[in-house]
Amino acid sequence: MKKVFMVTALAVLPAFHSANAEVIISPRVSYYFDNSNLRVSDLSSNIQPDPVVDQARTQRLQDVFGDDALLESQSEGSGQTADQVTFPMYGGAITVGDDRDRFTLNALYGSGKGRVDTVFTSSQRLSVGDVEFLDLAVIRANDRIKTDKFDVELTWQRRLNEKFAVFAGVRYERLETGGPVIVRRSATNNIDNFFAELDGVDGPTANIEAKPLPQRLNTKSKLETYSLRAGVTAFVPVNQSLIAFFNGMAHVSNQPKYTVTDTLFGVNDEVIGINEFSNSGEISAGPDIAVGAQFLITDNISFDVRYRAILFFPLSGDFSFSDARVNHGVNMGVSFRL
Numbered sequence: 001m002k003k004v005f006m007v008t009a010l011a012v013l014p015a016f017h018s019a020n021a022e023v024i025i026s027p028r029v030s031y032y033f034d035n036s037n038l039r040v041s042d043l044s045s046n047i048q049p050d051p052v053v054d055q056a057r058t059q060r061l062q063d064v065f066g067d068d069a070l071l072e073s074q075s076e077g078s079g080q081t082a083d084q085v086t087f088p089m090y091g092g093a094i095t096v097g098d099d100r101d102r103f104t105l106n107a108l109y110g111s112g113k114g115r116v117d118t119v120f121t122s123s124q125r126l127s128v129g130d131v132e133f134l135d136l137a138v139i140r141a142n143d144r145i146k147t148d149k150f151d152v153e154l155t156w157q158r159r160l161n162e163k164f165a166v167f168a169g170v171r172y173e174r175l176e177t178g179g180p181v182i183v184r185r186s187a188t189n190n191i192d193n194f195f196a197e198l199d200g201v202d203g204p205t206a207n208i209e210a211k212p213l214p215q216r217l218n219t220k221s222k223l224e225t226y227s228l229r230a231g232v233t234a235f236v237p238v239n240q241s242l243i244a245f246f247n248g249m250a251h252v253s254n255q256p257k258y259t260v261t262d263t264l265f266g267v268n269d270e271v272i273g274i275n276e277f278s279n280s281g282e283i284s285a286g287p288d289i290a291v292g293a294q295f296l297i298t299d300n301i302s303f304d305v306r307y308r309a310i311l312f313f314p315l316s317g318d319f320s321f322s323d324a325r326v327n328h329g330v331n332m333g334v335s336f337r338l
C-alpha cells in the first residue's frame with residue numbers, strides 16, 4: 001500500500017490508505033510563554049478621573065469654617081512591572097480515525113512562577129479659605145505568584161487532498177494562581193495632624209527611623225477560558241520521512257468573570273480578614289497559528305515538533321483591544337500507531 005502523511009491540529013501523524021479506524025497515542029512536552037502578567041490596560045479602571053469629596057470630614061470642616069471648606073482625594077496614577085510566566089508542560093494526545101476523518105484529544109499540565117510589582121499613588125487636598133494642605137500616598141504591592149495551567153483540546157480533522165485538510169475544535173484552559181503578596185504604604189500626614197489639632201488631641205508622630213510593618217496577604221484565583229476554533233492545514237512532504245506543515249486557525253473565546261480571594265495575616269500569622277473581589281469576564285478572538293515538521297522514524301513511530309502562537313484580542317472586559325493576551329511556545333511529541 002502507498003504511504004501518505006496526515007496532519008492534525010495537534011500532531012502530525014503518518015497514515016496508510018485504509019478504511020479501518022486507527023488509534024495513535026502521543027506523549028507530549030511543551031514550553032509555553034504567557035504574557036498575562038504584562039497586561040496593564042486594566043489599571044486605568046483604578047484611576048479616578050475626577051477628585052472625590054470626603055463627605056464626612058468635609059462636613060466636619062464646614063461646621064467649623066463655613067461652606068468653602070473642602071477635603072477631596074484623587075488617584076494620581078499607577079504602574080506595574082512583571083515577569084512573563086513560562087510553563088513547562090507535560091501530557092499526551094490520542095487520535096482515532098481513518099484517512100478521511102480523525103479526532104484528536106490533547107491534554108497538558110504545567111506550572112510556572114512570576115513576579116508582579118504594582119505601585120498606586122494618590123493625593124488628598126484640604127482647603128479652608130486661603131489655607132491648603134496636601135498629602136501624598138504611595139502603595140506598593142509585591143506579588144510572587146505561582147500559576148498551575150491545564151489545557152484540554154478536542155479537534156476534528158477532514159483530509160481534502162494530498163496537501164490540505166480542514167479542522168475544527170474546542171479548547172478548555174484553566175489557570176489557578178496563588179501566592180504571597182507584601183503591601184507597603186507610605187504617606188504624609190499633614191491633614192491628619194490638622195484634624196487632630198482641630199479636635200484637641202495628639203496628632204500622629206513622624207519618626208523617620210521607624211518603618212511600619214508591611215501588610216502580608218495571600219491571593220488566590222481561578223481563570224477559565226472556553227474556545228471554539230476552526231482552520232486549515234497545509235503540508236508539504238519533503239521526502240519519504242519528513243513533512244513540513246502549517247496550521248492556521250481563528251478562534252472565539254470566552255473567559256467568565258472570576259473572583260480573587262485575598263487572605264490577610266497579622267504579625268503572628270493569624271488570619272485577620274478575607275476579602276473577595278469580582279473581576280469582569282472577557283470575550284476575545286484572534287489567530288491560532290502553528291508551524292513545524294514531522295519525522296517518520298518507522299512505519300508506526302514518528303516525532304514532531306512545532307511552534308504555536310495564540311493571540312486573544314479582547315472584545316469585552318477590562319482590557320483594551322490592543323492589550324492582547326499572547327500564549328506561545330514549542331510543542332513536541334512522539335506518536336505511536338497501535
